[in-house]
Amino acid sequence: MNKISNATIRRLSIYLRQLEEIIDEKIETVSSAEIAKMSAIKDTQVRKDLSFFGSFGVRGRGYSAKELAEKLKIILGLNKEWKAVLIGAGSLGKALSGYKGFAKHNINFIAVLDSDPAKIGAHIGDKVIERYSAAALKECCEKSGAQIAVIAVPASEAKKVCEEVIQAGFKGIVNFAPVRLHLPEEIALYSVDLAISFEHITFKLNRNSDE
Amino acid sequence: MNKISNATIRRLSIYLRQLEEIIDEKIETVSSAEIAKMSAIKDTQVRKDLSFFGSFGVRGRGYSAKELAEKLKIILGLNKEWKAVLIGAGSLGKALSGYKGFAKHNINFIAVLDSDPAKIGAHIGDKVIERYSAAALKECCEKSGAQIAVIAVPASEAKKVCEEVIQAGFKGIVNFAPVRLHLPEEIALYSVDLAISFEHITFKLNRNSDE
DNA sequence: TTATGTGAACCGGTTCACAGCT
DNA sequence: AGCTGTGAACCGGTTCACATAA
Numbered sequence: 001m002n003k004i005s006n007a008t009i010r011r012l013s014i015y016l017r018q019l020e021e022i023i024d025e026k027i028e029t030v031s032s033a034e035i036a037k038m039s040a041i042k043d044t045q046v047r048k049d050l051s052f053f054g055s056f057g058v059r060g061r062g063y064s065a066k067e068l069a070e071k072l073k074i075i076l077g078l079n080k081e082w083k084a085v086l087i088g089a090g091s092l093g094k095a096l097s098g099y100k101g102f103a104k105h106n107i108n109f110i111a112v113l114d115s116d117p118a119k120i121g122a123h124i125g126d127k128v129i130e131r132y133s134a135a136a137l138k139e140c141c142e143k144s145g146a147q148i149a150v151i152a153v154p155a156s157e158a159k160k161v162c163e164e165v166i167q168a169g170f171k172g173i174v175n176f177a178p179v180r181l182h183l184p185e186e187i188a189l190y191s192v193d194l195a196i197s198f199e200h201i202t203f204k205l206n207r208n209s210d211e
Numbered sequence: 212m213n214k215i216s217n218a219t220i221r222r223l224s225i226y227l228r229q230l231e232e233i234i235d236e237k238i239e240t241v242s243s244a245e246i247a248k249m250s251a252i253k254d255t256q257v258r259k260d261l262s263f264f265g266s267f268g269v270r271g272r273g274y275s276a277k278e279l280a281e282k283l284k285i286i287l288g289l290n291k292e293w294k295a296v297l298i299g300a301g302s303l304g305k306a307l308s309g310y311k312g313f314a315k316h317n318i319n320f321i322a323v324l325d326s327d328p329a330k331i332g333a334h335i336g337d338k339v340i341e342r343y344s345a346a347a348l349k350e351c352c353e354k355s356g357a358q359i360a361v362i363a364v365p366a367s368e369a370k371k372v373c374e375e376v377i378q379a380g381f382k383g384i385v386n387f388a389p390v391r392l393h394l395p396e397e398i399a400l401y402s403v404d405l406a407i408s409f410e411h412i413t414f415k416l417n418r419n420s421d422e
Numbered sequence: 423t424t425a426t427g428t429g430a431a432c433c434g435g436t437t438c439a440c441a442g443c444t
Numbered sequence: 445a446g447c448t449g450t451g452a453a454c455c456g457g458t459t460c461a462c463a464t465a466a
Binding site: 076091094171173190200204207 | 408
């Protein structure tokens with residue numbers, strides 16, 4: 001199975017989102033050029049990305065928006081049900097648990113864990129916060145079949161939590177803590193780092209003013 | 212002025228964070244290999260990235276952790292005070308306004324705006340939520356000198372807000388809404404997209420199980 | 423004629439190899 | 445001897461050019 005670049009994966013998500021907008025507008029057929037324009041990406045790039053997975057269009061005509069969206073969902077794994085555990089019920093955890101986009105794409109939080117005794121038992125959305133422990137993690141993974149751990153704890157705890165998550169048997173991690181996690185090749189990791197995003201902007205603003 | 216890749220900018224942020232850890236441990240000198248190991252990046256990459264901005268090390272010895280951190284802060288623009296406006300006081304906005312990392316790097320929220328009348332006047336951290344309007348934006352930008360707009364509103368509003376942000380004169384945008392923003396070359400943009408991060412993981416988990 | 427699908431060319435970012443300092 | 449700094453080589457991702465199909 002030939003390797004797909006991270007950049008391609010990211011763009012597939014973008015295409016899917018644009019297609020969903022198109023479908024909402026009741027448009028049935030789209031060209032790669034139209035998808036490209038909405039995505040601010042070149043049309044050849046769109047076709048090349050899709051070509052790694054098959055040929056979904058009709059020459060001279062374009063793509064069926066619905067069919068292509070369906071294919072992209074399958075490619076991205078969104079046709080399956082995913083179970084995730086949220087670790088950390090702070091303000092960021094709250095924001096994540098409330099995000100509508102997940103359910104839409106079959107990503108469901110089955111539990112919320114936190115190590116702060118004061119929070120245990122409180123509600124967060126329709127979930128009750130449970131006590132964090134390595135054993136609790138293991139139970140989510142083995143009994144409930146959760147595959148994804150979402151780490152939204154302070155930086156100081158993130159490395160330990162990460163190790164316990166791997167121990168418990170999770171196969172995918174979305175990390176929001178501002179630390180670099182080193183993990184085995186077979187675990188999928190995506191890190192969202194707020195500091196990096198803001199520093200990206202300050203760098204560019206700084207540069208623009210220098211020129 | 213030669214162009215610096217986004218990848219390099221991202222890594223500079225990472226190096227800075229690792230250096231801060233090193234400084235906390237009272238270590239004075241580091242080699243590029245040590246920074247590289249902590250960052251899970253190759254040592255030649257570290258040196259190449261730094262070389263775009265000057266030579267900060269001592270051959271045969273390494274780098275002064277403090278000095279290099281200081282240089283990186285200057286490169287990333289973190290030696291200056293930045294003023295940002297937070298647009299959207301929902302759960303994500305709350306999480307962002309509470310994030311400690313910003314103040315540490317001289318990024319300050321001077322105002323929180325929201326268009327929901329029910330929220331106006333409420334507190335969010337030590338700020339009072341003000342009514343969102345194009346005029347309010349302009350005031351933040353022109354009177355208070357804010358340079359960065361942080362968009363944390365629902366997808367449906369994001370495009371309109373983005374236009375008004377540009378109109379108001381902001382030069383940098385950090386976007387958390389799940390939409391593609393098209394904007395003029397001279398505006399710095401960084402988008403954080405939760406759906407993309409999760410879909411990245413589902414794609415990889417899906418693939419790993421296929422193989 | 424129009425728009426897809428794809429091998430080939432290109433380009434830029436990463437890695438290598440080694441010269442240059444301390 | 446050890447580690448930095450950097451031109452050159454390499455590699456992978458993007459773009460081009462065009463054959464193919466409706």
